[in-house]
Amino acid sequence: MSLVLDAGALDRLDEFEAAGFGVPRYNVRAMRAATAERPSWVHLGAGNFFRSLHAVVAQRMLDAGHDTGVILANLRDPAVIENSRATDDLFVNAVMREDGSLEPTVIASVAESHHLGSDAGWARVTEVFESPSLQLVTLTVTEKGYIVSDEDVARGPGRAGGAIPALASLLLARFAAGAAPIALVSTDNFSDNGERLATAVNRVAEAWAADGRAPAAFASWLQDGSSATFPSTMVDRITPAPSPAVGEALAALGLETTRITERASGGPLAAFSNTEPVSYLVLEDDFPNGRPPFESGGVVLGDRETVGRADRMKVCTCLNPLHTAMAVTGCLLGFTRIAEMMRDSDIRRMVVGVGAVEGLPVVDTPEGMDPAAFLREVIEKRLPNPGLPDAPQRIASDTSQKVGIRFGETIRRHVAAGSAQSLTWIPFAIAAWIRYLLAVDDQGAPFERSPDPLLAELDERLAGVRFGEPRTATAAREFLTDASIFGVDLVAAGVAPTVIAHLSSLLHGPGAVRSALFSLAHS
Numbered sequence: 001m002s003l004v005l006d007a008g009a010l011d012r013l014d015e016f017e018a019a020g021f022g023v024p025r026y027n028v029r030a031m032r033a034a035t036a037e038r039p040s041w042v043h044l045g046a047g048n049f050f051r052s053l054h055a056v057v058a059q060r061m062l063d064a065g066h067d068t069g070v071i072l073a074n075l076r077d078p079a080v081i082e083n084s085r086a087t088d089d090l091f092v093n094a095v096m097r098e099d100g101s102l103e104p105t106v107i108a109s110v111a112e113s114h115h116l117g118s119d120a121g122w123a124r125v126t127e128v129f130e131s132p133s134l135q136l137v138t139l140t141v142t143e144k145g146y147i148v149s150d151e152d153v154a155r156g157p158g159r160a161g162g163a164i165p166a167l168a169s170l171l172l173a174r175f176a177a178g179a180a181p182i183a184l185v186s187t188d189n190f191s192d193n194g195e196r197l198a199t200a201v202n203r204v205a206e207a208w209a210a211d212g213r214a215p216a217a218f219a220s221w222l223q224d225g226s227s228a229t230f231p232s233t234m235v236d237r238i239t240p241a242p243s244p245a246v247g248e249a250l251a252a253l254g255l256e257t258t259r260i261t262e263r264a265s266g267g268p269l270a271a272f273s274n275t276e277p278v279s280y281l282v283l284e285d286d287f288p289n290g291r292p293p294f295e296s297g298g299v300v301l302g303d304r305e306t307v308g309r310a311d312r313m314k315v316c317t318c319l320n321p322l323h324t325a326m327a328v329t330g331c332l333l334g335f336t337r338i339a340e341m342m343r344d345s346d347i348r349r350m351v352v353g354v355g356a357v358e359g360l361p362v363v364d365t366p367e368g369m370d371p372a373a374f375l376r377e378v379i380e381k382r383l384p385n386p387g388l389p390d391a392p393q394r395i396a397s398d399t400s401q402k403v404g405i406r407f408g409e410t411i412r413r414h415v416a417a418g419s420a421q422s423l424t425w426i427p428f429a430i431a432a433w434i435r436y437l438l439a440v441d442d443q444g445a446p447f448e449r450s451p452d453p454l455l456a457e458l459d460e461r462l463a464g465v466r467f468g469e470p471r472t473a474t475a476a477r478e479f480l481t482d483a484s485i486f487g488v489d490l491v492a493a494g495v496a497p498t499v500i501a502h503l504s505s506l507l508h509g510p511g512a513v514r515s516a517l518f519s520l521a522h523s
């Protein structure tokens with residue numbers, strides 16, 4: 001049977017079901033009409049993670065009887081929304097089980113999708129923001145998406161700038177249209193992501209209010225604590241970019257729409273997402289205009305403290321620091337799959353060292369969760385999942401935006417506990433990142449680094465550190481004082497000497513990364 005995701009697919013869902021695909025249990029057309037009339041949820045940042053987490057949560061709520069879906073908006077590349085519309089905003093979410101089998105589901109919870117760079121898209125999303133029924137906006141715009149440039153602020157309201165000024169402009173329209181309350185929900189991988197979003201949006205609103213581009217009352221409205229809220233979240237589901245192998249497995253089930261294209265702005269686009277079985281969405285329950293019935297979508301709701309602890313457990317201790325350490329060493333050692341790296345005993349020891357030995361002793365325990373059990377599941381099941389096509393190269397993207405979040409909190413806690421000087425695996429991971437930045441792999445061959453907004457600046461700052469010259473490791477000392485990168489001044493924290501010692505070993509020449517890793521793993 002040949003299964004095609006197109007405008008007629010909604011009439012052929014029985015064929016998808018017969019071929020083994022999960023299908024929506026609700027009337028998709030009725031959901032779209034209800035959403036157009038009473039929009040409730042907008043998502044900004046139409047990436048893979050949205051498809052495998054938010055859209056799945058929305059589908060579960062719809063299956064359980066909720067009647068409105070998600071309005072998807074993307075700012076940057078028009079191809080992202082063109083890709084969504086090409087399949088009538090339908091896609092397949094393929095869950096890759098640890099036994100190698102596949103669980104595909106047709107997801108239909110995206111009611112509309114809009115490119116914010118087009119007149120029509122901006123007008124429709126503005127209209128949605130003006131609607132009193134809108135309850136929340138979620139974001140996955142990557143860590144760098146929260147950077148607000150001075151030019152963005154100077155440009156004033158409109159859609160030309162980055163994600164945060166665009167969001168502030170849409171909120172200004174909401175304020176002008178009656179100022180109904182709203183929750184603004186960051187679902188990017190920061191600890192305390194609610195606060196981070198609030199800081200970014202408020203900075204823009206205050207600057208516009210100060211130079212008369214927005215009423216002063218707009219900035220106060222955003223900050224009064226009850227009109228606009230910024231709930232914290234913990235989000236978790238390892239979602240690699242769509243992989244050709246998963247596309248082939250879906251094609252074997254009869255799906256025709258499995259082509260993967262490369263977007264001009266980088267990254268693949270497909271009519272499917274691929275992800276793991278485990279997922280967590282923990283939300284601070286602070287929605288001033290009401291909220292969808294998230295409980296029926298499998299979401300855990302809690303207070304700020306609970307969510308913050310869950311988030312720090314995952315982002316600062318039990319998952320993302322392991323990922324970052326694996327990403328940079330994996331790229332240096334020539335790996336292209338995380339699961340394969342987990343079969344390497346030295347790398348496994350590094351992962352245990354970063355998470356269990358150095359992270360767990362200073363982690364906060366979130367209510368109802370056990371960090372040691374969470375970490376065990378990450379190390380024993382999730383990272384080694386052979387079906388999950390995750391790559392160190394994906395995870396290495398934007399490391400400059402993440403290294404402080406991944407390691408800074410743990411280092412600060414060790415400083416407070418007086419144990420910072422005993423750290424060795426985290427300093428090794430930081431040294432490996434600097435070694436990675438030299439763009440020479442462990443064989444001595446050049447490799448292409450993953451995108452990162454600071455690459456050019458980092459090259460300049462680390463120009464004195466040279467492959468094959470271990471003594472140049474000390475040239476990184478000044479860089480290690482930069483708390484805006486590392487979340488803490490590593491020299492003041494007493495961690496810099498260990499980083500420099502590791503970096504010196506890593507700079508010895510071909511084979512030095514493997515040999516330093518081996519020595520540390522066996523010390």
Ligand SMILES: NC(=O)c1ccc[n+]([C@@H]2O[C@H](COP(=O)([O-])OP(=O)(O)OC[C@H]3O[C@@H](n4cnc5c(N)ncnc54)[C@H](O)[C@@H]3O)[C@@H](O)[C@H]2O)c1
Binds near residue numbers: 048188
């Ligand atoms: N993929 C995962 O496993 C995963 C899991 C947990 C959390 N997250 C969070 O979700 C984010 C996105 O992950 P993804 O897998 O969807 O990535 P992706 O590359 O598939 O999508 C990234 C999205 O962010 C937008 N974007 C990129 N740079 C931007 C910028 N400077 N300003 C505004 N928007 C920008 C893109 O247009 C796209 O919509 C991550 O950075 C992370 O914070 C991802």
Ligand SMILES: O=P(O)(O)OC[C@@H](O)[C@@H](O)[C@H](O)[C@H](O)CO
Binds near residue numbers: 319395
């Ligand atoms: O998405 P980033 O860039 O913040 O980090 C890369 C990965 O560590 C991340 O995407 C994980 O897969 C995810 O956090 C798992 O929930």
